[in-house]
Amino acid sequence: MLNNPIRIGLVGFGTVGSGVARLLLEQTDAIYQRTGMRLELACVVDKDTNTKRPVQLPPGLLTSDLGRILNDPTIQIGIELVGGLAFAKQVHEQLLSAGKHVITANKALLAEYGRELFTFAKKQQKCIAFEGSCAGGIPIISALRTGLPANRITSLYGILNGTCNYILTNMTQKGLDFPTALSQAQQKGYAEADPTLDINGTDSAHKLAILASLAFGYQFTTKDISIEGIDNIQIEDITNAQEMGYVLKLLAIGQADQQGAISLRVHPSLIHEDTPLARVGGPFNTLSVFGHAVGNTMFFGRGAGMMPTASAVVADIIEIALGNSQRLFDSMPMLRNNQHPTIQNIDDITSRYYIRLMAKDVPGVTAKYAQVLGMHNISISGAIQHEGIGPNNTVPVIVTTHPTQQKNINAALDELSKLDVIGSRPICIRIVEIPEDKD
Amino acid sequence: MLNNPIRIGLVGFGTVGSGVARLLLEQTDAIYQRTGMRLELACVVDKDTNTKRPVQLPPGLLTSDLGRILNDPTIQIGIELVGGLAFAKQVHEQLLSAGKHVITANKALLAEYGRELFTFAKKQQKCIAFEGSCAGGIPIISALRTGLPANRITSLYGILNGTCNYILTNMTQKGLDFPTALSQAQQKGYAEADPTLDINGTDSAHKLAILASLAFGYQFTTKDISIEGIDNIQIEDITNAQEMGYVLKLLAIGQADQQGAISLRVHPSLIHEDTPLARVGGPFNTLSVFGHAVGNTMFFGRGAGMMPTASAVVADIIEIALGNSQRLFDSMPMLRNNQHPTIQNIDDITSRYYIRLMAKDVPGVTAKYAQVLGMHNISISGAIQHEGIGPNNTVPVIVTTHPTQQKNINAALDELSKLDVIGSRPICIRIVEIPEDKD
Numbered sequence: 001m002l003n004n005p006i007r008i009g010l011v012g013f014g015t016v017g018s019g020v021a022r023l024l025l026e027q028t029d030a031i032y033q034r035t036g037m038r039l040e041l042a043c044v045v046d047k048d049t050n051t052k053r054p055v056q057l058p059p060g061l062l063t064s065d066l067g068r069i070l071n072d073p074t075i076q077i078g079i080e081l082v083g084g085l086a087f088a089k090q091v092h093e094q095l096l097s098a099g100k101h102v103i104t105a106n107k108a109l110l111a112e113y114g115r116e117l118f119t120f121a122k123k124q125q126k127c128i129a130f131e132g133s134c135a136g137g138i139p140i141i142s143a144l145r146t147g148l149p150a151n152r153i154t155s156l157y158g159i160l161n162g163t164c165n166y167i168l169t170n171m172t173q174k175g176l177d178f179p180t181a182l183s184q185a186q187q188k189g190y191a192e193a194d195p196t197l198d199i200n201g202t203d204s205a206h207k208l209a210i211l212a213s214l215a216f217g218y219q220f221t222t223k224d225i226s227i228e229g230i231d232n233i234q235i236e237d238i239t240n241a242q243e244m245g246y247v248l249k250l251l252a253i254g255q256a257d258q259q260g261a262i263s264l265r266v267h268p269s270l271i272h273e274d275t276p277l278a279r280v281g282g283p284f285n286t287l288s289v290f291g292h293a294v295g296n297t298m299f300f301g302r303g304a305g306m307m308p309t310a311s312a313v314v315a316d317i318i319e320i321a322l323g324n325s326q327r328l329f330d331s332m333p334m335l336r337n338n339q340h341p342t343i344q345n346i347d348d349i350t351s352r353y354y355i356r357l358m359a360k361d362v363p364g365v366t367a368k369y370a371q372v373l374g375m376h377n378i379s380i381s382g383a384i385q386h387e388g389i390g391p392n393n394t395v396p397v398i399v400t401t402h403p404t405q406q407k408n409i410n411a412a413l414d415e416l417s418k419l420d421v422i423g424s425r426p427i428c429i430r431i432v433e434i435p436e437d438k439d
Numbered sequence: 440m441l442n443n444p445i446r447i448g449l450v451g452f453g454t455v456g457s458g459v460a461r462l463l464l465e466q467t468d469a470i471y472q473r474t475g476m477r478l479e480l481a482c483v484v485d486k487d488t489n490t491k492r493p494v495q496l497p498p499g500l501l502t503s504d505l506g507r508i509l510n511d512p513t514i515q516i517g518i519e520l521v522g523g524l525a526f527a528k529q530v531h532e533q534l535l536s537a538g539k540h541v542i543t544a545n546k547a548l549l550a551e552y553g554r555e556l557f558t559f560a561k562k563q564q565k566c567i568a569f570e571g572s573c574a575g576g577i578p579i580i581s582a583l584r585t586g587l588p589a590n591r592i593t594s595l596y597g598i599l600n601g602t603c604n605y606i607l608t609n610m611t612q613k614g615l616d617f618p619t620a621l622s623q624a625q626q627k628g629y630a631e632a633d634p635t636l637d638i639n640g641t642d643s644a645h646k647l648a649i650l651a652s653l654a655f656g657y658q659f660t661t662k663d664i665s666i667e668g669i670d671n672i673q674i675e676d677i678t679n680a681q682e683m684g685y686v687l688k689l690l691a692i693g694q695a696d697q698q699g700a701i702s703l704r705v706h707p708s709l710i711h712e713d714t715p716l717a718r719v720g721g722p723f724n725t726l727s728v729f730g731h732a733v734g735n736t737m738f739f740g741r742g743a744g745m746m747p748t749a750s751a752v753v754a755d756i757i758e759i760a761l762g763n764s765q766r767l768f769d770s771m772p773m774l775r776n777n778q779h780p781t782i783q784n785i786d787d788i789t790s791r792y793y794i795r796l797m798a799k800d801v802p803g804v805t806a807k808y809a810q811v812l813g814m815h816n817i818s819i820s821g822a823i824q825h826e827g828i829g830p831n832n833t834v835p836v837i838v839t840t841h842p843t844q845q846k847n848i849n850a851a852l853d854e855l856s857k858l859d860v861i862g863s864r865p866i867c868i869r870i871v872e873i874p875e876d877k878d
Contacts, residue, residue: 023589023732034656035588036770137733139586146585147578149474150462150753217473279718293462293750294576297740301733311732314589322770324585324763331475331761
C-alpha cells in the first residue's frame with residue numbers, strides 16, 4: 001500500500017480530466033470514508049492554462065510544465081488523459097521513468113502500443129491501469145480481470161461506441177438517414193466535430209483489442225481485427241430489417257473456437273429484436289461475456305462522458321492506492337504469453353446474411369438471383385419483395401440467408417453485381433446470432 | 440502474495456462445492472495461464488463421504504474430518520459451502536482461528552453475523568471473501584468494491600432471487616397460478632423442496648443486506664430490511680397489471696436520500712414493461728446501481744447454480760492468492776463505520792400503488808371508494824373496471840395511484856375493507872419507478 005495521502009498528478013485537463021479533478025476535489029472525504037484512502041490532487045498539467053473548465057482548481061495547481069509531476073517524488077500516480085498517440089506515449093514513458101504508476105483512458109494508445117508500454121512499465125516495476133479505456137464507467141476491465149478468471153471465455157459481444165449507438169438508435173426510432181442522425185449526434189455532443197474514428201469502427205476496435213486481450217490472454221492490436229463502420233448504412237436497410245424482426249447495431253465481437261483460434265471483428269450487425277443487446281439504446285454501452293462456467297454475464301452503462309469515465313479513472317487510483325492494480329498488472333496473461341494465437345480470417349467466418357438487391361422489374365429476375373445464390377451454396381432463409389417500383393425501374397428484394405461463409409457471399413455478390421437484371425452491387429449486412437444462455 | 444501453489448481446503452461437497460472442485464481439478468493449467476496462480480485442491484470435507492457427486496475427486500481427498508484442513512499449515516484458504524447458520528459460523532471461526540483465509544457463498548450467515556465474523560477475521564489478520572454470496576456468477580461484489588468507489592451510490596434495484604423470478608416469469612408468460620408455477624420450478628430444479636426462504640423474500644433480503652453494506656458503507660442485517668415475499672401473489676393481478684403496461688418482479692431495493700437516511704426493502708414490485716429490469720426473465724439475476732458520477736450501471740447473469748457460483752468462488756481464491764482480497768477486506772467501510780444510519784420506516788416511503796378492490800355491483804360504489812382514497816390524500820392515476828360480474832356479485836376494480844405514503848395507503852385500505860360495498864380487503868402492490876438515466 002502506498003502512503004496516505006496518495007498524491008496524484010493529472011496530465012490533460014479536457015472533459016474527462018475536469019471530471020477527475022472534480023471527483024478528487026469534491027469527494028475527498030467521501031472516498032476516504034468508503035475506502036480508507038486519502039487522495040490528493042497535487043498538480044494538473046495542460047498546455048492550455050487559460051480556458052475556463054467546468055471545475056475550479058485551487059490556485060497554483062494548473063501548470064503547463066509536466067516537470068512539476070515528473071520531478072515531485074511525493075506524486076505517486078500520473079494520469080494521462082491527453083488522448084492521441086505520439087505525445088501520449090511519451091507522457092506514459094516519462095511518467096513511468098520518473099517512478100509513477102500510470103492511469104489512462106486512452107484506448108487508441110493501448111490498442112496500438114499496449115505491449116510495448118506494459119513491458120516498459122513492468123521493467124520500471126510500475127503499473128498501467130486502464131479501467132476508463134473501455135466502456136467508460138462500467139467496471140468491465142475489473143470484471144474480466146478479477147470477476148471471471150475461473151472461466152474459459154468463449155465469446156464477447158459488445159456495443160462499445162456510444163456515438164454509433166446513438167446514431168443507429170435515432171435512425172431506427174425516427175427513420176432518419178445517416179447524415180441527419182450524425183449531425184444530430186454532433187449537436188447533442190455525442191459525436192465529435194471529426195467523428196471518423198467513431199463511425200468507421202476504429203474506436204470500437206481499439207476497445208475490442210483491449211477487452212479481447214484480457215479475455216483471451218494475448219496482446220491483440222487493431223491489426224488482428226476486421227473492421228467495418230456504419231458510415232455506409234442506409235436507412236432503408238434498417239427499416240427492412242426491422243420488418244423482419246432485426247435491429248442494427250455496431251457490434252464488436254470476439255470469439256475463441258475449441259482449438260483456440262480467435263476471431264475479432266467490428267461490423268454492422270443485425271441482431272434479433274428480442275436479444276438483450278438489441279434493447280441497448282442511445283449512447284449506452286454493453287458487453288456480453290460468455291464464460292464456460294458462468295454462462296452469459298452482461299454489463300451495461302454509460303460508455304463515455306465526463307463523469308462516468310472519471311468514475312473509472314478514480315476507481316483505478318484507489319486500486320493502485322490499495323496495491324491491487326500492481327498485482328493484477330503483474331499477473332496479466334498477455335504479458336506472459338509470447339506466442340500469438342491463430343486469428344481467423346473474416347472470409348472463413350460463418351454467418352447469416354441480409355442481402356438487398358435492386359432488381360429490375362422484369363420476368364425471370366427471381367430465378368436468376370436465386371440460381372446465383374444456390375450455385376454458391378447459399379441457402380435462402382427468408383425473402384421480402386414489396387409490390388411497387390422504385391428508382392430506375394428497380395424493386396428492392398430482401399433476402400436473408402442461412403449460415404454460410406463470407407467467401408461464398410463475396411463470390412455470390414460479385415456475380416450478382418454482373419447480372420443485367422440487378423441495378424447495382426447488392427447491400428449485404430451480417431445477421432449475428434448471439435448465443436442464448438437458456439434454462 | 441501467497442506462495443505457489445495455493446493449497447485449498449473445501450468444506451461442503453454439495454452442488455456448489457462440486458462445481459468448485461471441478462473448476463479446481465479441470466482448470467488448474469488454464470487458471471495458471473490466465474493468472475499466474477497455481478491452485479491446488481488439498482482436501483474436501485463433508486459429513487457424507489459416500490454419495491456420488493458430479494465430479495470425481497482424486498483418491499484420499501474426501502474426508503469427514505475438518506481437522507485435516509485445520510491442522511494442515513500448508514492449506515492457506517478454507518472454503519465454507521455448508522450453508523445454514525450455526526455450524527457454518529463455527530466452521531468460519533475454526534478456519535480463521537487456524538490461520539486460513541475464508542471464502543463463502545453463505546449469504547444468510549453474512550447477513551446475520553457479518554459484522555461479528557468480519558471483526559473476528561480482522562483480529563486474526565485474515566479475510567473473508569464472498570463474491571459467490573450474491574448473484575452467483577455475476578461479479579457484483581467486485582464491481583461495488585473496486586469498480587465504483589468514486590461514487591456516492593444513491594440506489595440499488597436488484598432481481599436477486601432466481602427462484603422467484605422464474606416463478607413470476609412463468610406466471611406472467613403462461614398465466615399459471617402461484618402453486619402451479621412453484622411446483623414447475625421445483626420440477627425444473629429452480630426451487631428447493633422447501634422453498635420458504637426464497638419465496639418469502641428472505642433470501643433476497645440476505646443478499647440486499649450484503650450489497651447495501653458495500654454500497655452504503657454500513658453493516659446492515661435483515662433487521663434493517665422490510666421484507667415481503669411473492670407467496671400471496673395472485674395471477675389476476677399480474678394479468679391486470681400487464682394490461683396497464685407493468686410487469687411484476689420481486690425487487691430488492693436500497694436507497695440513500697440526500698440526508699443519508701437509508702431505505703432497504705424487498706417486496707413485489709410492478710415496474711413498467713419498458714424498464715430494463717422488466718425484461719430479465721427466468722432464473723436470471725440483475726442488479727442496477729445508480730452512482731452520482733457513473734449514472735446507471737447494470738449487471739446481469741446467472742444468480743445461482745453449480746458452475747456460476749463456483750466461478751465466483753474460484754475468482755475469490757485468485758483474488759486471495761494475489762493478495763487483493765485481503766486489502767479490499769481491510770478497507771471495507773462497514774468495518775470502520777461504527778454508527779448506524781437512520782433507516783427509513785417503510786410507512787414513510789412514498790410510492791405509487793396498484794390497488795384491486797372487489798366491489799359489489801351496486802350504484803354508488805365508485806363514489807364511495809373514490810371518496811375514501813381522496814380523504815386519505817391519495818390521488819387516482821388510472822383505473823380499469825371491465826364489464827361483467829365476478830364471484831359473489833362483485834366486480835374487480837383496478838386503481839393505480841399517484842405517489843403517496845405507505846401510511847396513507849394502509850389507512851385507506853383499512854377503511855375500504857370496512858365498506859359494505861367492498862367484498863374483501865383490497866389487494867395492494869407497489870408500483871416502483873426505477874429512475875431513468877436519460878441522455
